[in-house]
Amino acid sequence: MNLKELSLKENRFVPGHRACAGCGFPQIINTVLKATGNVVASCATGCMEVTSTVYPHTAWKVPWIHSLFENAAATISGVETAYNVLKRKGKVKKDIKFVAFGGDGGTYDIGLQSLSGAAERGHKFVYVLYDNEAYMNTGVQRSSGTPFGAATTTSPDGKIHHGKEQFKKDIAKIMAAHNIPYVAQTTVAHWNDLYTKAEKAFNADGPAFLNVLQPCTLGWKFPGNMAIEIAKLAAESRFWPLYEVENGVYKLNYDPAKPIPVSDYLKTQGRFAHLFKQENKEILEKIQKNVDEEWEKLLKLCRK
Numbered sequence: 001m002n003l004k005e006l007s008l009k010e011n012r013f014v015p016g017h018r019a020c021a022g023c024g025f026p027q028i029i030n031t032v033l034k035a036t037g038n039v040v041a042s043c044a045t046g047c048m049e050v051t052s053t054v055y056p057h058t059a060w061k062v063p064w065i066h067s068l069f070e071n072a073a074a075t076i077s078g079v080e081t082a083y084n085v086l087k088r089k090g091k092v093k094k095d096i097k098f099v100a101f102g103g104d105g106g107t108y109d110i111g112l113q114s115l116s117g118a119a120e121r122g123h124k125f126v127y128v129l130y131d132n133e134a135y136m137n138t139g140v141q142r143s144s145g146t147p148f149g150a151a152t153t154t155s156p157d158g159k160i161h162h163g164k165e166q167f168k169k170d171i172a173k174i175m176a177a178h179n180i181p182y183v184a185q186t187t188v189a190h191w192n193d194l195y196t197k198a199e200k201a202f203n204a205d206g207p208a209f210l211n212v213l214q215p216c217t218l219g220w221k222f223p224g225n226m227a228i229e230i231a232k233l234a235a236e237s238r239f240w241p242l243y244e245v246e247n248g249v250y251k252l253n254y255d256p257a258k259p260i261p262v263s264d265y266l267k268t269q270g271r272f273a274h275l276f277k278q279e280n281k282e283i284l285e286k287i288q289k290n291v292d293e294e295w296e297k298l299l300k301l302c303r304k
Contacts, residue, residue: 017059022224024188035198044072044106104145132216183242191230221270
């Protein structure tokens, strides 16, 4: 797949939505949906849902179901089950794929139990997490996907505390621990990697999970034309490794030839601005140490 071929495929998430200028999730949705044929989507409450389905309009050109924050995975697993019954009875002839989209709040936190349950039951669907690392839709509150040191409205920088004080939950490895056929991590900037992984996910013989980094202009505080560049820096600094787990086998998809310091990635975003004060130098060092340690752990998994 090259970019020209991708551009010739039908857009199934179309203009007219009210996502912020520079937001990455429209590209994520379009790239994922282009990787398959007939598909039904469910969507957790979040930025994507409220900006793309303002009644009586919709940006979705596929059958789409709004679910609650907590049950997008449960909803799509029910639809997939109904499809299997109707197909068995000969009432549906088409081959149909199923996908659920959720943000970090609806995935790392509120929706984790329904996602875990659907994965454990083995429903054949793809779950796509667009990870903008906080509850952006409701006022930029921290989630368990928010990185260590990031300032949010519920983990602000102050005299005693300097942003979030926990490292983000490793959601990709949590999903891999379910022993599902396919788990992968990528970014909105790596369109070919995203398309290839979405195609593999739809073709997997069971549940599949994609974790896609999506820089947020609102909560991360950067100019609207910088989202793609910032996502690239996340990979170049090893802050956001690109890898996949196919039937339990880990594979690193990108190893930066000259990795940049994680501070080069963090300094592009206002949510980390306080970390560049001299008194917060130790926090920056702690983040770099964590990135280095997690990278080494991942390399060991990939070498098995």
